[in-house]
Amino acid sequence: MHLIFITVLLALSNANAFVNKQKELRxxxxxxxxCGPSSDPVQIKxxxxxPDPVLVPGNLTLTLTVNVASTIPVDTHAALTMERKVGGxxxxxxxxxxxGSCTxxxxxxxxxxxxxxxxxxxxIPCSCPIPPKTYTISDAVIDIKGHLPSVGDGEYRITADLGSSAAHLGCIKLQVTLKSD
Incomplete structure (x- = not known):
């Protein structure tokens, strides 16, 4: 659960490297x-x-409930796939x-x-292994700094696929549309 969330946070925080102070994105x-099988031990509920719409830069407030059915091991990795819609x-x-699409x-x-x-x-445990449990994060405020360039406008799909040396752990797919002001 935490690891899916941290993967998404990594994508958002790394986006701050693309700075352009003249545009805001919504x-x-x-x-x-x-997006994984229902047998995956990590399932977002x-x-x-x-806010709606979210402003970049700005504060993002998240509420999240995730069921972790088995221990998340120390050797957990994530494959993040980012896609942009171009011409359909x-x-x-x-x-x-x-x-981008990084591991x-x-x-x-x-x-x-x-x-x-x-x-x-x-x-929430801040080190691995993470024990099985249903975890809830309520109203976590994340400050998204920087600006994204206007070329960031568009429809995006972000897939975070989690695994370890022993098993597939979980998968989440986000669909996001960005529009500059």
Whole structure:
């Protein structure tokens, strides 16, 4: 659960590297779904984001409930696939400077550094292994800094696929539409 969320946070925070102080982006559409089999041990039960629309830069408030049915191990990794709709088709965005369709090999290390800032106050473990439990994060506020360039307008699909050396853990697919002001 945490690791899916940290994967999404990594994508958002790495987007801050593309700075253009003359445009703001609005998230005008947002949806999500679990994309792995129902037997995956990590299943998101609910996810909401506000305000609607979300402004970049600005504050993003998330509420999330995730069921973790078995221990999330130390060797957890994530494959993040980002796609942009171009001419009616989704085209994969390559991994450049840790932004785009990237693989994050040591997700537990990234989680350990981001978790205390955002999630420790919710009683969520900030180190792996993460024990089985249903975890809820209510109204977590994340400050998205920087600006994204106007070329960021469009419809995006982001898929975070989690696994370890022992098993597939979970998958979430986000659909986001960005529009510049």
């Amino acid at each position: 998230v005008t559409a947002f949806s999500w779904q679990n 609910s996810l909401t984001a506000s 088709f989704f085209v994969k965005i390559p991994c450049v400077d840790n932004f 994050y090999g040591d997700l537990c290390k990234d989680w350990a550094s981001a978790c205390p800032k955002y999630f420790e106050k919710y009683g």
